[in-house]
Structure formats: structure tokens, C-alpha cells
Amino acid sequence: MITETNYAMTKDNLRNEIDALAYLTECTLATVSDLASKSKPPKGELRRQISIAQTGIDWVKVFVKPGMKCGNARVQQIIDNGLSVEDWANARRRT
Numbered sequence: 001m002i003t004e005t006n007y008a009m010t011k012d013n014l015r016n017e018i019d020a021l022a023y024l025t026e027c028t029l030a031t032v033s034d035l036a037s038k039s040k041p042p043k044g045e046l047r048r049q050i051s052i053a054q055t056g057i058d059w060v061k062v063f064v065k066p067g068m069k070c071g072n073a074r075v076q077q078i079i080d081n082g083l084s085v086e087d088w089a090n091a092r093r094r095t
Contacts, residue, residue, distance in 0.1 A: 009072055018063050018070070025056030026072035032085065033074070036092040046089070054085040 014020045032049045035041040057078055064070045066080045078088050 018060070021056060022060050022064070022070045022072045022075050025053060025060055026075050028053040028056060029074040029078075029085070029088075032089050033092050036089040050085050050089055057085055 009019060009023050009026070011023065014023055028049060032046070032053050035046040035049060057075065060070060060075055061079060064075075064079055066082065070076055070079070074088075077083070078085065
């Protein structure tokens with residue numbers, strides 16, 4: 001069941017399995033964003049983190065559709081805009 005979340009989602013206030021999955025995916029996306037912003041991210045690590053985050057997004061999308069709130073800004077942005085994690089990360093890469 002998806003709940004409307006009007007709170008800052010942290011590890012201490014997860015309400016259900018979907019919140020936990022969205023939270024873990026959000027944390028992984030924070031890592032992806034950080035690595036993507038580096039001029040030379042560690043070899044293979046960015047690709048690995050993108051893959052992990054995409055798996056999380058794919059599972060969150062089983063329960064959360066565009067426009068439904070999942071309580072996590074990055075996860076929400078990717079789902080609402082129909083992006084892949086790779087496309088989302090590419091928008092954050094240094095050129």
C-alpha cells in the first residue's frame with residue numbers, strides 16, 4: 001500500500017516495505033549523483049551504482065506510478081519523468 005508522505009523520509013521513520021525500498025533507492029541515487037559529478041569517477045563504480053539504483057527504481061515502479069508520491073525527491077523525479085537512472089545520471093555528469 002502506498003501512503004502519502006508529508007514527512008522527511010529517514011531510516012528512523014519508514015512506515016512500510018515500499019518506504020524502505022524507496023529510501024534505499026534514494027540513498028543509492030545520492031551516491032550516483034555524487035559519483036556522476038566527479039570529473040573522473042572510480043572506474044566501474046558509477047556503472048555499478050547506476051545498475052543498483054535502476055533495480056531499485058524498477059521495483060519501486062511496481063507500486064508507485066507517475067504522479068503518486070513516494071516521499072523521495074530523486075526517486076520521484078525519475079519515476080514522474082519516465083527516466084532511466086543512466087539518463088538521470090548523465091544529466092549530472094561533468095562535461
